[in-house]
Amino acid sequence: MKSIYLTPGPTELYPVVKKSIAEAIDKDICCLSHRSQQFMDIYKHTFDNLKQLLNIPDNFHMLFVSSATECMDVILRGCAREYSYHFVNGGFSKRFFNIANEVEKKAKKIDVPYGQAFSDLNDIDIPGNPELIAITQNETSTGVAIQSDYITNIKKKFPDSILVVDIVTAAPYMKLDYSGIDASFFSVQKGFGMPSGLGVLFVNEKVIERSAKLRSEKVHIGGFHNMIWLHENAIKFQTSETPNVLGIYLIGKVAEHLNNYGVDKMRKETEEKAKLLYDFFDNSEFKPFVKNKQDRSQTVIVVDTPNPKEIKDKLAKHGYIIGSGYGDYLNSQIRIANFPMHKIEWMEEIISLLK
Numbered sequence: 001m002k003s004i005y006l007t008p009g010p011t012e013l014y015p016v017v018k019k020s021i022a023e024a025i026d027k028d029i030c031c032l033s034h035r036s037q038q039f040m041d042i043y044k045h046t047f048d049n050l051k052q053l054l055n056i057p058d059n060f061h062m063l064f065v066s067s068a069t070e071c072m073d074v075i076l077r078g079c080a081r082e083y084s085y086h087f088v089n090g091g092f093s094k095r096f097f098n099i100a101n102e103v104e105k106k107a108k109k110i111d112v113p114y115g116q117a118f119s120d121l122n123d124i125d126i127p128g129n130p131e132l133i134a135i136t137q138n139e140t141s142t143g144v145a146i147q148s149d150y151i152t153n154i155k156k157k158f159p160d161s162i163l164v165v166d167i168v169t170a171a172p173y174m175k176l177d178y179s180g181i182d183a184s185f186f187s188v189q190k191g192f193g194m195p196s197g198l199g200v201l202f203v204n205e206k207v208i209e210r211s212a213k214l215r216s217e218k219v220h221i222g223g224f225h226n227m228i229w230l231h232e233n234a235i236k237f238q239t240s241e242t243p244n245v246l247g248i249y250l251i252g253k254v255a256e257h258l259n260n261y262g263v264d265k266m267r268k269e270t271e272e273k274a275k276l277l278y279d280f281f282d283n284s285e286f287k288p289f290v291k292n293k294q295d296r297s298q299t300v301i302v303v304d305t306p307n308p309k310e311i312k313d314k315l316a317k318h319g320y321i322i323g324s325g326y327g328d329y330l331n332s333q334i335r336i337a338n339f340p341m342h343k344i345e346w347m348e349e350i351i352s353l354l355k
Contacts, residue, residue: 004346007323008140008300010119014193015342021246021251029249034239043237046252054171056178056202062242063201063230069227071185071201072099077130078160078182078211078227081219083105085130087146091112091137091327096166097134114142114329115302116184119296121153132162132212135297138170139338140327142191143290143302143335145170152180163208169299172258172340173270182206188247190301192254193341197245203227247253249252258340266340273347274298280351283294286311288332291296301336308334311354320350 005012024030032039047062065071076099078085086097086109100107104329110124118124126133133154138145155163164183167174171186183203189196211227221227229240258266278296281288281303289302305311308324311334315322325333336350 001319001320003321003322006342006346007188007321008335008337009190010196011337011339012191012193012341014254014290016257017194017250018254020299024249025171026284031316032244033247034242034245037158038305039245040237042249042252044254046248046255047237049252049255049259050200052259054176057194059094060178060202061090061208061231061234062205063203064239064248065109065201065232066201067199068166068185068187069095071199072096073103074201074222074225074230075164075183075203075207076100076103076105077220078214078220079106080131081214082107083128083130083187084104084132084134085109085126087118089116089118089142090136090143092166093136093139096136111228115289115291116145117144117292120148121157130158130161132164133158134164134166136166137176138297140169140301143288143297143300144295145297148177155180157345162210168169169297173299173326175267175268188251191339192251193339194247194250194254198244198251200251209354261322269344270298270338270340273342273344274301276344277301277338277349281305284354299338300337303334303336304332305334306332308332315353317351318349320346
């Protein structure tokens, strides 16, 4: 029996990925030089399709690194001389804050209890004028989603700060207003249904200008993968070093497929599947971790249960692999991913089994 992965990442491979891997091998994509015209054509194809899919303006650049965690490192080094401010409501927003401390920034944060979103922005005291503000739109560990207008209101209140948004488990579902942010990033093994090993960072001109200014002032903005070098190569549709060529090829194919399939259709289907799961759990002995329905993620459903191992084992016997709780919630929660490649029939069968 084949297993079906509804884990929050790595997750089930998108069917178009399996087909495209075979095509890539047949076309010797993995053998290409990252300075070749063939590779530059692949890079541009991926850039054009991701821009269309995520509705990214022309003043943004696409940079490739190894993971979303490296994206955090690159942008912290490249945009903050000293002070970054972090909205922390789960394990991955906390990771962003911890990395800021690791790279010796004077990081400050606001914490809210896990499972909750943030209060009215006017009630939050952000001291001074942060050089960089970081927020995780979809907290993978807790299943909390931050609304797009809340994020853009941060930018209105702090226009001089670089506003960077973690959309790791939000993309490609999330409809983010890029005119109200400066940077976003994700990794490919979640909503894009690909093998891991590639991080995608979108930055606008303000980010590049900030990095250039810091470097001119002798601030260390990073080593081999610094913002300036990444950008100088990106504008030529190249990378700083031999990259994950297969990953860049595959994400372009996934984005092209989703554009052809229909972004609105994909979002509608995601919401229908999420509603199915939340309606079931709201009326079962298990309860969604996020109590406020407006704050619930559409792509990572987190559920409180006293017997997560029993539930996981039962579903695994029928071929469905779901996620454990994260961190301190390992033994008290389950997490079910709801990405575009996950079918509504799978959600219906999971519900039937849990009944």
